[in-house]
Amino acid sequence: MPPIARYTLRRLxxxxxxxxxxxxxxxxxxxxxxxxxxxxxAGPLATEELIAQYRQEMGxxxxxxxxxxxxxxxxxxxxxxxxxxxxxxxxEELGQRLPATLELAATAFVLAxxxxxxxxxxxxxxxxxxxxxxxxxxxxxGASLALFxxxxxxxxxxxxxxxxxxxxxxxLTVGVPKPPNVTGLFxxxxxxxxxxxxxxxxxxxxxxxxxxxxxxxxAPIIKTMRGAMLDTLSADYVRxxxxxxxxxxxxxxxxxxxxxxxxxxxxxxxxxxxxxAGNVIVERVFxxxxxxxxxxxxxxxxxxxxxxxxxxxxxIVYVMLNLSIDLAYGFIDPRIRLG
Amino acid sequence: xxxxxxxxxxxxxxxxxxxxxxxxxxxxxxxxxPREVLGLVGESGSGKxxxxxAIINLLPPAAKVEGGQIWFGGQDLLALTERELRKVRGxxxxxxxxxxxxxxxxxxxxxxxxxxxxxxHCGGSKKEAYEEAVELLHHVGIPDARTRARAYPxxxxxxxxxxxxxxxxxxxxxxxxxxxxxxxxxxxxxQAQIFALIKEVQAETGATLLLITHDLGVVSEMCxxxxxxxxxxxxxxxxxxxxxxxxxxPYTEFLLGSVLRVDRxxxxxxxxxxxxxxxxxxxxxCRFANRCPYVLxxxxxxxxxxxxVGAGHSLVCHKYPExxxxxVLREAKGLS
Amino acid sequence: xxxxxxxxxxRQDTGSTSLRRLVRLARRRPALVLGLxxxxxxxxxxxxxxxxxxxxxxxxxxxxxxxSPSAEHPFGTDKFGRDVLTRVVYATRLDLAIAASVALSAxxxxxxxxxxxxxxxxxxxDAVMRVVDVMFAFPAFILAMAITGVLGDTVPNVIIAIAVAxxxxxxxxxxxxxxxxxxxxxxxxxxxxxxxxWRVMVVxxxxxxxxxxxxxxxxxxxxxxxxxxxxxxxxxxxxxxTAEWGVMVSEGAQRIISGEWWVWLFPxxxxxxxxxxxxxxxxxxxxxxxxEER
Numbered sequence: 001m002p003p004i005a006r007y008t009l010r011r012l013x014x015x016x017x018x019x020x021x022x023x024x025x026x027x028x029x030x031x032x033x034x035x036x037x038x039x040x041x042a043g044p045l046a047t048e049e050l051i052a053q054y055r056q057e058m059g060x061x062x063x064x065x066x067x068x069x070x071x072x073x074x075x076x077x078x079x080x081x082x083x084x085x086x087x088x089x090x091x092e093e094l095g096q097r098l099p100a101t102l103e104l105a106a107t108a109f110v111l112a113x114x115x116x117x118x119x120x121x122x123x124x125x126x127x128x129x130x131x132x133x134x135x136x137x138x139x140x141x142g143a144s145l146a147l148f149x150x151x152x153x154x155x156x157x158x159x160x161x162x163x164x165x166x167x168x169x170x171x172l173t174v175g176v177p178k179p180p181n182v183t184g185l186f187x188x189x190x191x192x193x194x195x196x197x198x199x200x201x202x203x204x205x206x207x208x209x210x211x212x213x214x215x216x217x218x219a220p221i222i223k224t225m226r227g228a229m230l231d232t233l234s235a236d237y238v239r240x241x242x243x244x245x246x247x248x249x250x251x252x253x254x255x256x257x258x259x260x261x262x263x264x265x266x267x268x269x270x271x272x273x274x275x276x277a278g279n280v281i282v283e284r285v286f287x288x289x290x291x292x293x294x295x296x297x298x299x300x301x302x303x304x305x306x307x308x309x310x311x312x313x314x315x316i317v318y319v320m321l322n323l324s325i326d327l328a329y330g331f332i333d334p335r336i337r338l339g
Numbered sequence: 340x341x342x343x344x345x346x347x348x349x350x351x352x353x354x355x356x357x358x359x360x361x362x363x364x365x366x367x368x369x370x371x372x373p374r375e376v377l378g379l380v381g382e383s384g385s386g387k388x389x390x391x392x393a394i395i396n397l398l399p400p401a402a403k404v405e406g407g408q409i410w411f412g413g414q415d416l417l418a419l420t421e422r423e424l425r426k427v428r429g430x431x432x433x434x435x436x437x438x439x440x441x442x443x444x445x446x447x448x449x450x451x452x453x454x455x456x457x458x459x460h461c462g463g464s465k466k467e468a469y470e471e472a473v474e475l476l477h478h479v480g481i482p483d484a485r486t487r488a489r490a491y492p493x494x495x496x497x498x499x500x501x502x503x504x505x506x507x508x509x510x511x512x513x514x515x516x517x518x519x520x521x522x523x524x525x526x527x528x529x530q531a532q533i534f535a536l537i538k539e540v541q542a543e544t545g546a547t548l549l550l551i552t553h554d555l556g557v558v559s560e561m562c563x564x565x566x567x568x569x570x571x572x573x574x575x576x577x578x579x580x581x582x583x584x585x586x587x588x589p590y591t592e593f594l595l596g597s598v599l600r601v602d603r604x605x606x607x608x609x610x611x612x613x614x615x616x617x618x619x620x621x622x623x624x625c626r627f628a629n630r631c632p633y634v635l636x637x638x639x640x641x642x643x644x645x646x647x648v649g650a651g652h653s654l655v656c657h658k659y660p661e662x663x664x665x666x667v668l669r670e671a672k673g674l675s
Numbered sequence: 676x677x678x679x680x681x682x683x684x685x686r687q688d689t690g691s692t693s694l695r696r697l698v699r700l701a702r703r704r705p706a707l708v709l710g711l712x713x714x715x716x717x718x719x720x721x722x723x724x725x726x727x728x729x730x731x732x733x734x735x736x737x738x739x740x741x742x743s744p745s746a747e748h749p750f751g752t753d754k755f756g757r758d759v760l761t762r763v764v765y766a767t768r769l770d771l772a773i774a775a776s777v778a779l780s781a782x783x784x785x786x787x788x789x790x791x792x793x794x795x796x797x798x799x800x801d802a803v804m805r806v807v808d809v810m811f812a813f814p815a816f817i818l819a820m821a822i823t824g825v826l827g828d829t830v831p832n833v834i835i836a837i838a839v840a841x842x843x844x845x846x847x848x849x850x851x852x853x854x855x856x857x858x859x860x861x862x863x864x865x866x867x868x869x870x871x872x873w874r875v876m877v878v879x880x881x882x883x884x885x886x887x888x889x890x891x892x893x894x895x896x897x898x899x900x901x902x903x904x905x906x907x908x909x910x911x912x913x914x915x916x917t918a919e920w921g922v923m924v925s926e927g928a929q930r931i932i933s934g935e936w937w938v939w940l941f942p943x944x945x946x947x948x949x950x951x952x953x954x955x956x957x958x959x960x961x962x963x964x965x966x967e968e969r
Contacts, residue, residue, distance in 0.1 A: 014808065021809030029825055127400075140706075140958070144951035146901050148908045149924055149943030152931055160934050167932055236441040242397055243436075244456045244507060245429035248421070255444050273814035280820070281905060285928065296909055299824035311821050315812045334491040335445060 003339030007330050015323040022315045023075060027068055030308045037304055041084050080309035085301050090309035094291050099184020100171060101290030104210055104282065105275050111214035112221055112271065120225025124233060125252060135222050142219025147212070147278050151285040154212045165208040168286040176201050209286045213278050217271055224267040228260035235259070262333060269322045276314050343370035344547050345394070345515060350407035352389055361620045362405065363389055364571045368645070371515065376541060376548040378562035378579070380555065380594070386571040387551045391517045395428045430460035433508035434517040437524060439500035443492035449503045450476065450488025456510040475506040479536060498529035505536060512544055519551040534561055555595070559583065564651065567591050570626035572642070577652035587654045589631045633658045707959025713952035721771050724764035732757065732765040732918040741935050751937035753926060759937060762918040763945050769919050770900055770949065773834055777899040778892050781838045785845025786888065792846070793853025803850070807843040815840040819902055823911045833912035837902050841895045848891055890960045897953030904946045920946045
């Protein structure tokens with residue numbers, strides 16, 4: 001079997017095992033509770049009968065392995081259960097809110113990439129210059145900044161003091177109707193519908209939360225990009241290229257950068273994890289109606305089905321993303337592809 | 340005698356350290372003639388590599404040239420701009436280093452890397468350059484060159500990779516080749532092959548070869564003349580046979596003595612365990628002073644100008660006149 | 676590379692006092708020293724602060740709610756008229772204690788599991804690695820969020836939740852260090868001695884593995900502060916009226932639109948500086964290690 005096939009197969013297998021593990025782990029988390037979910041659901045004023053009724057409805061009186069079988073069975077069919085709070089299917093509710101999160105996360109990601117890669121590369125190439133210092137300070141700061149605090153600073157400075165941003169109350173100004181739903185991304189949808197005003201309003205609400213998230217998330221990107229660039233720039237093959245007379249620009253682009261991207265790719269997977277976690281907080285501060293907000297509400301109201309669905313979704317996406325990155329390595333790096 | 344191809348004059352290089360800076364090269368002076376092989380020997384850290392890097396300015400950014408000139412083709416290389424130097428690098432002066440596999444870009448096929456060198460200085464279309472590259476790979480003794488050209492560096496052995504680098508070095512028939520310990524880390528049998536290849540290539544193209552090494556055996560095999568370097572200073576320079584037979588500088592004696600020979604009484608008592616030379620970078624005089632068995636007070640103050648002590652044999656040492664076997668012929672300016 | 680440039684003068688370190696060495700350290704690694712200094716400040720604040728504050732953290736003053744910073748209240752007052760500065764200082768103890776518990780327990784438990792897995796190898800090792808993979812499938816904060824939500828809002832639960840989230844890092848580190856030692860041992864001891872006892876392993880493991888572990892401990896300390904505060908901000912784990920930095924920011928966030936910035940700003944600064952301190956120390960230690968290795 002060619003090395004690339006062996007590598008791919010191994011990665012797929014590992015991902016599959018991990019996914020199974022994730023499903024089990026989430027079940028363990030939400031079913032091995034010290035408290036009684038039925039009682040929690042029924043509320044403080046519940047009667048004994050109500051609690052018993054809920055217990056039976058939720059299948060909590062069955063043995064654990066039966067509960068797991070039910071859970072796994074539903075999962076395979078894509079059924080994440082029903083939210084205890086809203087009585088709606090969790091999958092559906094997540095699906096409705098996903099575009100909002102996507103719009104925010106994707107914008108933040110693109111911004112973070114732009115800031116992170118640029119500063120990382122320039123910092124390494126112009127090592128010791130002000131840009132290098134700025135990059136390193138940003139990388140250290142971004143790693144220590146509490147996102148929720150930074151968001152508040154952002155709102156206070158840009159909304160309260162400067163008035164450059166709208167109040168942190170959601171995706172659009174109160175009263176402005178949503179654009180017709182094509183992608184769920186308001187800016188895109190408004191542009192598609194030819195509605196420039198709504199597009200601007202949506203973008204206006206989008207930039208501050210996205211930038212805040214990007215700021216924090218760019219820190220690991222700067223760090224890894226800069227580190228990788230410094231390593232490759234001092235590598236022997238770069239010295240060879242220079243000795244051959246290749247121009248500095250080409251040395252950076254062709255020899256250094258391509259090799260430096262490889263370790264950075266792994267970081268991007270981790271960055272996604274930070275994005276997901278950061279989203280919960282940013283959505284809270286800006287009242288953004290995404291899955292993060294949904295998860296928070298679920299946690300506060302002890303809606304374990306919804307929490308379970310959210311965590312599962314995140315974990316599955318995370319595993320698939322890291323798998324994709326691993327597989328990408330197989331194609332990019334000839335040392336892996338050809339063994 | 341013909342005109343020198345490369346003249347290094349009073350090359351002085353400093354490197355910043357935590358407690359100030361340090362002159363890692365101190366008024367290095369020597370010449371290279373066409374079609375010859377000059378060996379540059381010394382312990383590790385003696386500055387041999389720095390000297391060679393300074394020629395085409397591949398120095399680490401922190402290193403500073405404090406003084407000197409490097410004359411090549413009528414120009415002072417140290418005065419050239421980066422742009423102008425780039426035309427020289429690879430085209431007229433080519434260099435190879437240790438660790439051949441690490442010296443090749445892991446993401447590019449080796450044929451493409453050689454072709455890039457060809458295209459850079461000799462022009463031509465991508466196709467023509469690639470063909471030339473395959474031809475070069477064949478020329479340096481890589482079997483099945485066309486197939487091998489499509490390989491990635493990690494798929495080649497160390498010896499194979501070094502051949503690829505030699506091919507890259509030859510891409511546009513440079514007049515000066517610099518090889519910095521090209522076989523360190525390679526198998527002994529492969530070492531011999533690589534040296535044979537380099538020698539062949541040098542003879543064919545008529546280029547000058549500056550061979551940097553710490554291995555005296557290699558020097559005796561490959562070189563016609565040899566310069567001895569210690570702590571950034573050139574101590575002695577002579578034809579190989581002359582240096583081995585009649586070493587004049589105390590350090591050269593020390594170096595040769597460290598190569599144990601069956602037919603001579605060992606001079607191991609000269610191999611004293613003394614502090615390393617890094618302490619001596621501050622001195623205005625000879626940096627070997629603290630280990631030299633013949634040291635004079637003057638040795639700490641300054642170094643004498645180079646003196647000719649034999650045919651093509653020059654020496655920088657205060658002790659010389661008393662220790663010599665013959666008269667001082669004349670003040671040497673680098674070489675006869 | 677062969678270009679051996681002199682890395683240091685072999686000067687004698689004659690009679691350098693610890694103060695002079697400290698100054699040299701400060702000049703060479705300012706970030707590390709800054710981090711250590713900050714940690715010292717926080718430690719002092721935790722130990723002595725409560726004695727020095729003029730108010731008590733639960734002391735309310737209904738007539739002085741939402742006062743902006745002044746001479747009597749350098750950090751202002753919150754919605755109950757409590758002095759913000761006092762609460763920030765008192766919260767230091769809690770936050771540092773939480774972070775320390777997280778770092779310590781994750782380190783101890785993780786190192787034990789990882790070391791054992793590396794030592795035993797075989798199916799135990801495989802099983803542990805698969806479990807670690809699963810744990811890494813969740814972003815740390817989200818895992819901590821879920822666990823806290825499930826276990827309930829108490830301080831011990833928060834510690835458990837965050838420690839569990841960072842456990843896999845220590846497991847992986849301990850395991851890889853143990854594997855390194857194992858190969859060394861087998862190379863040195865040669866097969867004739869047979870299977871080296873685990874005590875011998877630990878003796879070899881400890882000096883080498885301690886420094887990378889220390890780096891991770893420092894980093895996790897900082898991350899734990901951020902995570903605990905983040906959870907508190909979301910209303911999970913630690914809740915009002917406890918004086919905790921994240922709780923205070925959360926309470927202050929309610930006034931974000933009306934502009935009483937001091938209620939959330941100062942606790943936030945406390946969080947950021949604390950996290951920064953540990954991050955600097957962790958990175959500084961890591962730099963020292965890689966420098967020594969070279």
